[in-house]
Amino acid sequence: MNALLQTRGLTAFYGDAQALFGIDFQVDQGEMVAIIGANGAGKSTFMKAVTGLLAVQPAQILWQGQPIGGMSASEIAKRGIALVPEGRRLFSSLNVEENLLMGECAERKGVWNLLRVYELFPILKQKRLQASTSLSGGQQQMVAIGRALMSNPALLLCDELSLGLAPIVIKEIYSAMPRICAEGMTVVMVEQDVSKAREVSSRLYCFQEGSVSLQGVSSTLTAEQISQAYFGLPNKHGAALP
């Protein structure tokens, strides 16, 4: 298999504080991979490093075999990696449609355009001229996803899609995923909800304190394996859970 994105011994720092300690990660064309982990496990830092918001060594991140570590965020976006950021982070002075149009800045051709995004999320068409801040959390998340799709990425990164949303809204958002993947989109999603992550992904990585503590095919990993890797409690220091 040809890796679309691969990291090799990825390390990242915030000033002097090290946040990632040698992450080996790979996602192949057309895969849906989930990353789980507790708060502070390094999931968002990983996303920042991959999208160019955090400078890392060039060869630690390979995109279609080419080193891209430390490139500027806009260059990486132009190469086809798009992020749905944690907390959505829509442009507050832009209306819904203008937010979506910002995806065009990456200047990539493909199947996604305004029309397709409105087909995927019809509610956005109704609200297209409204201020993005006037939308509900779920609708804002739709804009954030649509904005990323508008750049016609080869790889879509989703950071905590379900954060702060009601279960029914989360379900609605995730129901769009199959239609996005139907176009052959490769997706990496960071998800706090472990069962959701297992359900939607084909493979799964668990991060813990800046390292990969578990990886494997989602359907074959047991709940016990995952909770061990997630919390890192049993056997890590030779001690069992009480």
Place this chain on the structure above:
Amino acid sequence: MMDMLLQTLMQGVLLGGLYCLFALGLSLMYGVMRLTNTAQGDFILLGSFSAVAGIAALKWLTPDATWMPLLLSPLLLLIAFGAGFMLQRQVLNRVLGKDPLPSLVVTFGLSIVIQNLLLELFSADPRSIETGGLNIASVQLPGGWAVGVLPLLILALALAATYGLQWMFDHSALGRSFRAVSDDLEIAQLMGLNAKRVYAYATGIAFMLITVAGVLQAMRTTVSPSDGPMLLLFAFESVIIGGMGSFKGTLIGALLLGVTQQIGFLFDPGWGIWFGHIVFLLLLLVRPQGLFPKTVG
């Protein structure tokens, strides 16, 4: 009495038009990249003196063609855009960041350099641009009033510039990029936007406005190389009164400043500018965010 008040109001509004043109470039640069250009006044003078020098050169080349200076304007605007674009790319982009101090120091340094450069090249003598009588022409209004043609022209240009800038901000792709980098720089870059290039466009446009202001100032009155800080002060007061990041606010701020100064002049010829400062300070006390603030952070 009523007549005098109305006259003062009108003169103030006309003066405010000029201040608005002084201030729009400052407002644009702050709004897009949070950069306070402390060399604004000196760049205005650079515009004035470029026009003075350009006209002198044209006169020397073709002494008979008096309409030639008109041809100079588009050329000057083009040069201004290029100069602003390059200044941003080569200098200002390097000092932008979370800390506002480096950019303040650099623009302050530029202001000193420009002042001395102009002094060296043009001496301290006041200069002006010959307008062929336009600066003293006036139109008669009903009721025996007269309004200067040039001040009216300046006000019209100020209104057009404010409206045009606001339209560009709200409706064009470039304006969308301006708002996006202003809202969330990180995410804008994540979308593939080259923020440094967007900044360069903003400064290029700001410099066109600055040059228009400089030429009009030299047409209306005289300019000398040491005028910069005072022009900066008027621009700054207009922007602050109106509220950071709003062009409509800048226009209204400038008009208010103009009117206030004229009212001051009414009491005593020495009071005008001082009166403007006092009102500016009072407004800062009552409403530190300005009248129509748009930009946050």
